[in-house]
Amino acid sequence: MINQETKQDVLPRLRKIEGQIRGIQRMVEKERYCIDIINQVTAAQRALDQVSLEVMKRHIESCVANAIKSDGGGPIIGELMETIYKFIR
Amino acid sequence: MINQETKQDVLPRLRKIEGQIRGIQRMVEKERYCIDIINQVTAAQRALDQVSLEVMKRHIESCVANAIKSDGGGPIIGELMETIYKFIR
């Protein structure tokens, strides 16, 4: 489960990313140089990677760890692997 | 250069992505299931891929094509390759 610490790490990142997306909209509206736009999109994607990794770390430390301790690790590890698979592609 | 057609394709996508990012913030605030949050982040990243590819296509069709026609393709192709490199990593 998401906890207070993850919230405090992840929410400011997401607000900054929201600002980046709005910034990219303005770049498109003002017909800024294509390469600069693409680089900003890439920066937002890398920032989203950090959000996913932070939430995934918390997920493993809480839900996955609890399931493993109560011997129910199988399905939750399967679900995690599927999520990593989607995440990398 | 970004043109009207690219704007009309890309701006609605970016507004939708901005909404997705806000949706992810609400999911974090409400402590929704970690895996669902990560999957939403992944969806936003895939949507951003489409924005980059659309802008890159337009860039190749306009700036890169013009540079090639006036025999100045070298530096702009180098810049494009660097951008693709950053984009994939």
Add this chain to the structure above:
Amino acid sequence: MINQETKQDVLPRLRKIEGQIRGIQRMVEKERYCIDIINQVTAAQRALDQVSLEVMKRHIESCVANAIKSDGGGPIIGELMETIYKFIR
């Protein structure tokens, strides 16, 4: 730890990938169409993704699970997150 099952899953995949890499070398030597070469490289990379995911699943089921059960999950989860981070970029 890698076990017999993972070996039997992963080794044939790796031998096939080795064949794909040799195939790509022949394509380059014969000056085949660039796009066909790139698509074959992409196919080999996707096959390598499967190898990493298979080994990572096994790692979580064995090393990570054991560490969590003996309350030493912290460092091994940190190491796993770093590996996922390198894997996605």
Add this chain to the structure above:
Amino acid sequence: MINQETKQDVLPRLRKIEGQIRGIQRMVEKERYCIDIINQVTAAQRALDQVSLEVMKRHIESCVANAIKSDGGGPIIGELMETIYKFIR
């Protein structure tokens, strides 16, 4: 079209990658630490990225440039974008 320069750049890389894949097979056979195996797979994938980018650069400088000069850039740019799309996912 692949030329002599691209061959001389790309073939040694591919031979080295073939060696990396064989090294990973040995690591699996000897049941080496999972994380070390995954990191080697990631290294091979990054080396394959360089092959793709090198071939793509050459493709843009030759086939795409020629098509653009003879006003047939449309389909070949479409094909390139599709290849980049598959490459990044």
